[in-house]
Amino acid sequence: MADKNIVTLRDVHHGYLIGKKRVEVLHGVDFAFPEDKWCCILGASGSGKTTLLNLIGALEKCDSGTIEVDNRDLSQMSRSECAKFRAGSIGFIFQSYCLLPELSIRENVMIAARLNGTSAKEAAEKTDSLLDKVGLSHRKHHRPAELSGGEQQRAAVARALINDPALLLADEPTGNLDEETGNAIMELFCSLRAERAKPLSIIMITHNRDLCRYADLTAELSGGKLNCKN
Numbered sequence: 418m419a420d421k422n423i424v425t426l427r428d429v430h431h432g433y434l435i436g437k438k439r440v441e442v443l444h445g446v447d448f449a450f451p452e453d454k455w456c457c458i459l460g461a462s463g464s465g466k467t468t469l470l471n472l473i474g475a476l477e478k479c480d481s482g483t484i485e486v487d488n489r490d491l492s493q494m495s496r497s498e499c500a501k502f503r504a505g506s507i508g509f510i511f512q513s514y515c516l517l518p519e520l521s522i523r524e525n526v527m528i529a530a531r532l533n534g535t536s537a538k539e540a541a542e543k544t545d546s547l548l549d550k551v552g553l554s555h556r557k558h559h560r561p562a563e564l565s566g567g568e569q570q571r572a573a574v575a576r577a578l579i580n581d582p583a584l585l586l587a588d589e590p591t592g593n594l595d596e597e598t599g600n601a602i603m604e605l606f607c608s609l610r611a612e613r614a615k616p617l618s619i620i621m622i623t624h625n626r627d628l629c630r631y632a633d634l635t636a637e638l639s640g641g642k643l644n645c646k647n
């Protein structure tokens with residue numbers, strides 16, 4: 418059987434209107450991300466990496482072309498279908514953690530499960546188990562501001578994986594962390610991935626070429642196109 422792709426981009430164009438000027442960011446991206454692989458995306462600042470990840474994550478619709486994620490054509494989905502699909506199938510991790518400051522770590526993770534329709538009891542059980550796996554049981558009743566950067570990112574990893582997504586999208590997940598803490602987050606990805614029953618595909622943007630050693634393949638965004646580096 419042919420290997421499956423988790424994400425397929427065909428002739429994807431996207432740009433923004435800045436003032437009266439149209440800036441084209443993606444100029445016909447053709448790329449397939451294989452399922453169950455970890456792919457790193459490199460590229461200069463402003464090359465369009467976050468734009469690309471937001472399109473794959475169904476946060477924005479591309480101007481033209483098609484994007485399929487887990488066999489679903491994003492262009493054919495309504496906003497509410499996109500939101501539902503995101504909640505159940507995609508986990509997001511950002512450089513700045515993006516935890517809700519007023520909620521405890523436990524609540525931050527639980528709310529992602531509740532938004533995906535999980536009952537309160539099951540959400541609590543899954544959250545406690547996952548926070549244990551990421552080494553944060555002792556911090557779960559604290560608010561994000563009371564945690565270190567590495568701890569906050571561990572909580573964000575738990576939030577991203579609470580619904581067992583098929584795809585994890587990470588935008589510079591170690592960008593705010595020192596080398597040792599960043600490597601610990603990468604090791605956490607590895608261990609959580611290894612113990613999952615179903616495949617987890619990862620697309621990770623990074624400026625740190627050293628981190629590509631964790632990936633199965635590396636691609637570079639340049640001139641509005643994505644090309645494989647290995």
Ligand SMILES: Nc1ncnc2c1ncn2[C@@H]1O[C@H](COP(=O)(O)OP(=O)(O)OP(=O)(O)O)[C@@H](O)[C@H]1O
Nearest residue numbers: 433434435442460461462463464465466467468469
């Ligand atoms: N919402 C927006 N409105 C207008 N222009 C935008 C918007 N988002 C991104 N851009 C423009 O698109 C281009 C690509 O931005 P993007 O954030 O995707 O780059 P990036 O590769 O992620 O950069 P960095 O490595 O600095 O994070 C930039 O020129 C940026 O100004």
Ligand SMILES: [Mg+2]
Nearest residue numbers: 466467468588
């Ligand atoms: Mg970016």
